Amino acid sequence: MEELGYLASSIAHDFNNLLTSIMGHASLALLKLPPGDEARKHVEQTVKTAEYAALLTAQLLSYSQQRFPAKEQVNLNQIVADTVSLLGPVLLHNVLVALKLTPDLALIEANPAQIQQVIMNLTLNAAEAIREPDGKIVIETGRVTFSHNNLPVVVDDNLLVGDYTYFRVTDTGKGIDEPTLARIFEPFFSTKSQGRGLGLSAILDIVRQHAGAIELKTEVGHGTSFTIYLPSSTSPLVYQPIH
Ligand SMILES: Nc1ncnc2c1ncn2[C@@H]1O[C@H](COP(=O)(O)OP(=O)(O)O)[C@@H](O)[C@H]1O
Ligand SMILES: [Mg+2]
The missing domain is CATH 3.30.565.10 (Histidine kinase-like ATPase, C-terminal domain)
Structure with missing residues (x-):
């Protein structure tokens, strides 16, 4: 169980880093798209989804840190x-x-x-x-x-x-x-x-x-x-x- 806790918290961390990169690049892409561009709503949705996913991983992280106190x-x-x-x-x-x-x-x-x-x-x-x-x-x-x-x-x-x-x-x-x-x-x-x-x-x-x-x-x-x-x-x- 403890190993699982470490694993969960480590995966949550790596995952957060990936999400930060996704959010960053999507936001940059949004800046470069002219207003009214067809692709804007998709990129906006990408940013929103990534933000939501980051919230979930934060929860996972805090759960595994409570349940499996760091040694x-x-x-x-x-x-x-x-x-x-x-x-x-x-x-x-x-x-x-x-x-x-x-x-x-x-x-x-x-x-x-x-x-x-x-x-x-x-x-x-x-x-x-x-x-x-x-x-x-x-x-x-x-x-x-x-x-x-x-x-x-x-x-x-x-x-x-x-x-x-x-x-x-x-x-x-x-x-x-x-x-x-x-x-x-x-x-x-x-x-x-x-x-x-x-x-x-x-x-x-x-x-x-x-x-x-x-x-x-x-x-x-x-x-x-x-x-x-x-x-x-x-x-x-x-x-x-x-x-
Ligand atoms: N050092 C001790 N000497 C005598 N009895 C003890 C000792 N430690 C624990 N006990 C017994 O074990 C019971 C449970 O202890 P514990 O779980 O700490 O609960 P509490 O101290 O709230 O009663 C105590 O009520 C006592 O009867
Ligand atoms: Mg006691």
Whole structure:
């Protein structure tokens, strides 16, 4: 689906360039035709049709950019640090947030705003799960290579072997019991009175769009950790969407 999105946006772009050329030449031809020339109405119609086609491609372009957010090579540590400083004032009244960033991470090919959303949702859930005043959240990053004998068990999916960059949000909160665990990724499922239940379902969606996976460990009364694995970028992008 993602490749299709890139393809659609790239074709829309090329097509727009062609249409610009058609419109330009038709308009020039119109200037050279004397008033009352038999050919004028046909050339005028050509310009109008090309303008209409340009409108359609603009729609296609904006659709594929929303539906398939553009990805770029990004540094996960940077996004984590930015997100946490953004969340700081909201969180820090009773929860200690510790960062453990592994230096020299591989880049990942990702949409930074979406990854930020994932980190934010996980960290807010972690903060909301902590009741005691001395609760703690640890956010760490790292890298790992999976082969056939060390693949983790992940949510609703199978991970492929390869190099991954990950971040993990661990809290010392209340943990998640079995019946709740079975439903937490459902849209609109929430155990909170003010909850919307859209945090984890959005996370699952975003992680899948990045060919990643979620590992979840929890113990009632002790805490929870969510690990998000994202494929490390090893080679430069072959095919990049044009904006
Ligand atoms: N870190 C966590 N610790 C305990 N429970 C959690 C944690 N993260 C998620 N949950 C459970 O998963 C449910 C769904 O989470 P989410 O989709 O973010 O919706 P919301 O936060 O609006 O309830 C939460 O209501 C809660 O029961
Ligand atoms: Mg939430």
